[in-house]
Amino acid sequence: MGAEQEMIDRLRSGDESALRQLMERYGNEVLRTAVLxxxxxxxxxxxxxxxxxxxxxxxxxxKADRSLRAWLIAMTVNRCRERMRRASWKRLLFRERLEEEAGAAIGPGSEGWAVSATIQSIIMALPLRYREVIxxxxxQDMAIADIAETLDEPEGTIKSKLQRGRKxxxxxxxxxxxxxxxxxEGQSNS
Amino acid sequence: MRRYLKDNQIRKALNDEMDDVRLSEAQMERVLKHAKHMPWWEIELRIPWSAAAAALLLIAAIPIAVWLHLDQVEGEPSILAQQETKQDSLIAMGGGLYLESELLEGWSDSDD
Known part of the structure; x- marks a missing residue:
């Protein structure tokens, strides 16, 4: 029996130490995905x-054919989507305040962008539909098929989203x- | 250091940047505490197929049994007929309404 299956069985039997082990193994990954x-x-x-x-x-x-990690990531994405939906309702209610805040933020093309830009800040500035696939x-280093399964979308959609997002x-x-x-290299050769 | 737009470099840089984002011990404790004291309505139970099928059959059987019982009661005319014969009737007489039983009180067949 694999280590993952053993952990799943322990979780099924209500073993709390298995839950701790799960958090120690995947906690950072889940948190970082949610932050991004x-x-x-x-x-x-x-x-x-x-x-x-x-x-x-x-x-x-x-499901028996699904890995625990993939299931965890799918749950994280879904939970994040749920939070984003709630946030958009709030945005609708408190529009003015958020628009003021957005005006002060550093975004692509702004003066402070080149200095402060980190990969995470650049990814965070992408629209959600591209941010998820990116x-x-x-x-998560996932292949297109795995992303499609996680987001429950066709592979073709993921492919085009990834292409646009990467651009x-x-x-x-x-x-x-x-x-x-x-x-x-072209510049240095010339 | 020059940074290039290669996937593996982007991936590595992102991993390095995210390194300080960690699930703390306090957060793990919070999860464990919640898991330990999970309210009963949040607990998911695994019901075996056989038990679920038996419960469904039972739920379906109750209305059928009630319907069959009612059908049986309706099919017994003697009870209804008896009730009907025992019912009192109203009689209009001299501008007033009287119950038949009141009028016949004391006028039994034996008095004739």
Whole structure:
């Protein structure tokens, strides 16, 4: 029996030490994914805790052919989507205040962007539909088929989202001081 | 150091940046505490197929049994007929309404 299957069985029997072990193994990954998707550390911490509580409660729903990690990440993405939906309602209610805050933020093309741009800040600035695939591809190192399964979307959709997202990401990275290797080599040769 | 737009470099840089984001011991404790004192309505139970099927059959059987019982009661005319014969009737007489039983009080067949 594999270590993962053993952990699943222990979780099914209500073993709390298995839950701790699960958090030690995947806790950081879940939290970091949530931070990148939500752009808010505190919300991401709440989401991470909710995800592990959900796993403990719903472990019987885990299908035999699905890996525990993939299930955890899918739950994290879904929880983040739920939070984002709630946040958009709030945005609708407190529009003015948020618009003021957005005006003061550093975004792509702004003066402070090139200095302060980190990969996470660039990813966080992407629209959610691209941010999800970019996080799963670059941070979770997932293949297109796995992303499609996690987000429950067709592979073709994921492919085009990833293509568009990568383009946006790379444009922002260039603005943040990154270089296109081919371009740079071309310049140094000339 | 020059940074290039290669996937593995982007991935590595992202991992390095996210390194300080960690699930703390306090957060893990909070999760464990919640798991330990989970309210009963949050607990999911695994119901075996056989038990679920038996429960469904039972739920379906109750209305059928009630319907069959009612059908049986309706099919016994003697009870209803008896009730009908025992019912008192109203009689209009001299501008007033009287119960038949009141009028016949004291006028039994034996008095004739």
């Amino acid at each position: 998707l939500l752009r808010d550390r505190h919300l991401a911490e709440d989401v991470s805790q909710d995800v592990f509580i959900d796993v403990y409660r719903k472990i019987n729903q885990l 996080v799963l591809h670059y941070y 946006l990401l790379k444009t922002s990275l260039v603005e943040g001081g990154w270089r296109d290797e081919a371009l740079f």
